[in-house]
Amino acid sequence: MFRAILYTQWKWARPVLLLAMLVAGYIPVDALRAAPYKSVDTYHIPSLYLGITSASVYYQLLALGVAVVVAISTWQADGQRRHVYALSLPVPRWRFVLLRFGAGAALLGTVAVAVGLFGALAAALAPLPPMLHAYPIGLAVRFWLGALVPFALIFALLSSDPRRVRLLVAAVVTVIVVDLLLASLGTTEKPLILGWVLDGLYSGRGPLAAFLSKWMLVDV
Amino acid sequence: MSDAISLKHVAYRPAREFAIRDLNMTVPAGAIYGFLGPNGSGKTTTIKLILGMQEADDGTIDVLGHTIPQGAPQALARIGYVPEKVHLYASLTVGEMMDHHRAFFPTWDAARAGELRRQFGLRTEQKIDRLSKGESGKLMMLLALATQPELLVLDEPTDGLDPVVRRDVLSALVEYVSARNATVLVSSHLVHEQERICDWVGVMDDGALIAELPMHAFRSGIKRLRVSGAPPVLPAPPFMMLGRTATAGAEEEWGVRGWQPEMAAWIAAQGAVLREVIDLDLEESFVELLRTARSGGVA
Numbered sequence: 001m002f003r004a005i006l007y008t009q010w011k012w013a014r015p016v017l018l019l020a021m022l023v024a025g026y027i028p029v030d031a032l033r034a035a036p037y038k039s040v041d042t043y044h045i046p047s048l049y050l051g052i053t054s055a056s057v058y059y060q061l062l063a064l065g066v067a068v069v070v071a072i073s074t075w076q077a078d079g080q081r082r083h084v085y086a087l088s089l090p091v092p093r094w095r096f097v098l099l100r101f102g103a104g105a106a107l108l109g110t111v112a113v114a115v116g117l118f119g120a121l122a123a124a125l126a127p128l129p130p131m132l133h134a135y136p137i138g139l140a141v142r143f144w145l146g147a148l149v150p151f152a153l154i155f156a157l158l159s160s161d162p163r164r165v166r167l168l169v170a171a172v173v174t175v176i177v178v179d180l181l182l183a184s185l186g187t188t189e190k191p192l193i194l195g196w197v198l199d200g201l202y203s204g205r206g207p208l209a210a211f212l213s214k215w216m217l218v219d220v
Numbered sequence: 221m222s223d224a225i226s227l228k229h230v231a232y233r234p235a236r237e238f239a240i241r242d243l244n245m246t247v248p249a250g251a252i253y254g255f256l257g258p259n260g261s262g263k264t265t266t267i268k269l270i271l272g273m274q275e276a277d278d279g280t281i282d283v284l285g286h287t288i289p290q291g292a293p294q295a296l297a298r299i300g301y302v303p304e305k306v307h308l309y310a311s312l313t314v315g316e317m318m319d320h321h322r323a324f325f326p327t328w329d330a331a332r333a334g335e336l337r338r339q340f341g342l343r344t345e346q347k348i349d350r351l352s353k354g355e356s357g358k359l360m361m362l363l364a365l366a367t368q369p370e371l372l373v374l375d376e377p378t379d380g381l382d383p384v385v386r387r388d389v390l391s392a393l394v395e396y397v398s399a400r401n402a403t404v405l406v407s408s409h410l411v412h413e414q415e416r417i418c419d420w421v422g423v424m425d426d427g428a429l430i431a432e433l434p435m436h437a438f439r440s441g442i443k444r445l446r447v448s449g450a451p452p453v454l455p456a457p458p459f460m461m462l463g464r465t466a467t468a469g470a471e472e473e474w475g476v477r478g479w480q481p482e483m484a485a486w487i488a489a490q491g492a493v494l495r496e497v498i499d500l501d502l503e504e505s506f507v508e509l510l511r512t513a514r515s516g517g518v519a
Contacts, residue, residue, distance in 0.1 A: 004323035011311060077309045084307035087273045089324045090297035 001091070006103040012073040013107055020066040021114040027062070028122035028217050031055035045129065048218070056215040059115065059139070063147035064211070066111050071154035074104045079158070097159055104155060108147045116140030119217045132218050139217050146210040153207075223282070224249045224371050224403035225270055230279030234265060240427040243279070247405050247420070252397060254418030254435070255407040256506055262427040263407040264304055267375050270405070271301060284371055297325065300364030304375040304407075306356045308348050314359060315344030318366075325367040333366035340388060354385035361389050365396050372397070374406040378413065390417065415439070415502040423509055430513040442505040443479040443497055447472050450492035458483050462512040471495070475508045 272292025
């Protein structure tokens with residue numbers, strides 16, 4: 001059953017996944033090439049650091065982009081036919097949703113594996129200065145977990161009742177507008193609710209905190 | 221005989237302007253049940269309630285011994301469903317769609333599926349979004365039949381198909397039903413088609429089931445009588461008066477249900493003359509029934 005679901009989702013997201021794998025191969029090559037060196041002795045550490053930190057942003061953007069596309073493609077075919085086929089299958093709804101989620105997570109995993117493999121390959125081919133080490137597995141895991149967060153958010157929205165989603169989005173937009181309005185009128189010092197939400201999402205153990213940290217292939 | 225489908229006092233309001241009200245419906249096991257009704261009468265909504273795709277506001281639904289919607293997955297494992305519109309994944313090929321469907325139905329008969337595919341002239345590598353309407357209809361019927369269902373739920377399965385494809389689809393259906401003694405609920409507004417294959421009929425109009433009876437009773441019980449000299453006010457007749465329309469001169473046409481030849485004596489006793497008893501075919505009976513229901517009469 002899972003294989004059948006995985007196959008359909010692979011077929012729908014295949015072009016984007018293949019492109020993402022190619023990009024995953026290009027990012028570390030570009031990052032390590034940014035350091036002008038002939039040998040370990042002539043390494044220019046600041047240039048290398050700049051290349052690696054730039055790559056961190058590219059990895060994050062790649063994770064975000066591929067997560068969004070995979071989440072949308074997961075439900076697109078069912079949504080186009082009003083989920084009639086899915087609902088006619090002898091599977092409880094929660095299980096079908098779980099199968100779709102699992103397949104999406106597995107597909108994101110293929111890009112994460114590409115990130116790890118290409119990262120390891122690039123790091124192996126580049127003469128890194130002493131004290132610096134490559135962490136391709138750590139990067140791949142971080143990439144996968146990071147991609148799962150936006151995937152899960154969009155997946156949840158798309159698998160919910162559209163009326164409820166519209167209500168939720170309308171409520172969120174209303175709260176943000178009122179919050180910004182109050183801040184612009186000077187009633188509050190800064191947008192309170194928006195501030196709390198962003199703090200909750202990005203700081204400490206927030207689900208999007210990973211996107212503010214550095215996704216480094218090479219580090220001390 | 222047990223019932224394959226049973227709906228009791230079902231109510232459901234999917235939109236402000238339409239509702240299913242106090243729906244009671246029984247499909248006996250082994251029956252081919254024709255579900256008739258004009259477009260928008262609630263047939264598809266009722267089918268979605270039966271399959272657990274939508275949840276009723278009130279009442280109980282039992283399908284193959286399972287209460288819906290709680291037991292829908294168990295019931296769906298024994299049901300073959302062909303919806304009104306193509307519901308398959310457009311980007312897959314015929315072969316991929318068959319493989320996908322097989323993964324969810326342990327009762328899938330691969331040999332029969334292959335046989336039906338060849339019989340219907342479908343190729344495994346054909347992409348679903350490039351199939352014609354007829355080919356899509358055949359593929360949906362193939363998927364439904366290859367799971368060897370005990371109950372087939374077909375929502376307008378031949379709507380828009382050309383006569384050749386329609387004949388192929390119906391003959392595959394009849395062949396399966398006669399071999400497996402399966403129950404069939406087939407919704408359609410093509411009345412003549414239902415007349416050929418169904419042994420039970422239910423008529424739906426504006427969210428209510430206005431008649432449910434064996435086909436032979438439906439076909440033989442509804443007549444049109446040409447009567448002359450009938451008084452304007454009549455005592456209660458021994459048959460059900462569906463409608464009474466004045467025609468030329470003193471003649472009238474009566475639409476009646478439950479007609480027996482000996483009831484002619486009752487007409488004579490009213491001082492009227494029975495000129496002719498006209499047999500109505502299913503379509504005319506259906507129209508007569510709808511007209512009565514809509515004018516507030518008892519169908």
